[in-house]
Amino acid sequence: MKKGTLLQTAAALAAACLVFFTLALGLRWDLLLSAVLAVGVYVGLSLLLSPRRDRSARFFASRADGAELSAVMEQAARDLKQVRLSAGRITDIKTRETAEHLADTSSRIYDYLRKHPEKIPSVHRFLTYCLDTMGRILVQYVAYQEAGLRTPEVLDFQRKVRAALPKLKEGFDQQLTQLMADERFDTEADMKVMETLLQTEGFPTWETSQE
Structure with missing residues (x-):
């Protein structure tokens, strides 16, 4: 049993015992009733204190390929960490800013997928190839930079990276825009409905009021 689970069980058991002894010995309630209430406290606290799996964990557990998708996300997290670390070590300001923007966008994509795991299969190639490749490119760029190499081959590589x-x-x-397309379409549909309601009630729409 994990330490956290053991502590939660011990806390629930201690609370149940406290309830039982308080009711049965302190207030002299019926022993059976006190025991039932104590068990209820134990069960309730056990459920309350037990860790809840997040949405992505529940999604992985429900699919035959859940273990594979979970592994993809774990690797993506490691690749993302490498991209961010390498981006922060680039000395050229413009290149560093672009690399850090890539890291920020990748983080938003990763966070979005944690909340919407059903979309992970649609960006499988991005997670398994693009992030990994980006991480390796930046690692190599930083390695050449910190080694101080100025050979034509190295300068050509760095120039290609800055251009890419x-x-x-x-x-x-x-x-990221494509991932969030469904939410955008839903919001635009809501805006159309709201605009129709405003027109029905005789109010100006936001498109008119912005002119």
Whole structure:
């Protein structure tokens, strides 16, 4: 039994015993009634204190490929950490800012997928290839930078990385936009309904009021 679970069980048991002895010995209630109430306290506290799995954990548990998807997310978290660490070590200001933007966008994608795990399969390639590749590129860029190498091959590699980062930035931003497309469509539909209601009630719509 894990330490956290053991502590939760001990706390629930201690509370149940306290209730039982208080009712049975202190207030001299019926022993059976006191025992029933104590058991109720134990069960209630056990349920209350037991850790609840987040939405992604429940999603993984419900699927045959749940273990694989969970492993993909765990690897993505490690890749994301590497991207952020490498981005922060880049000395060229413009390159560092673009790399840090990529790290921030990747973090938002990862956090969104934790809340909407059903969308993980749709971005499987992004998680398993793009993040990993981005991490390795930045690691190599920083390694050359910190080694102080200025050979033509190294300078050409660094130049290619600086040219590619803005394009990758656009691609990562587009990936996040596509992920959130359903929410955007739902919101736009709500806005249309609200606009119709406003027109029905004789109020100006927000499109008119913004002009």
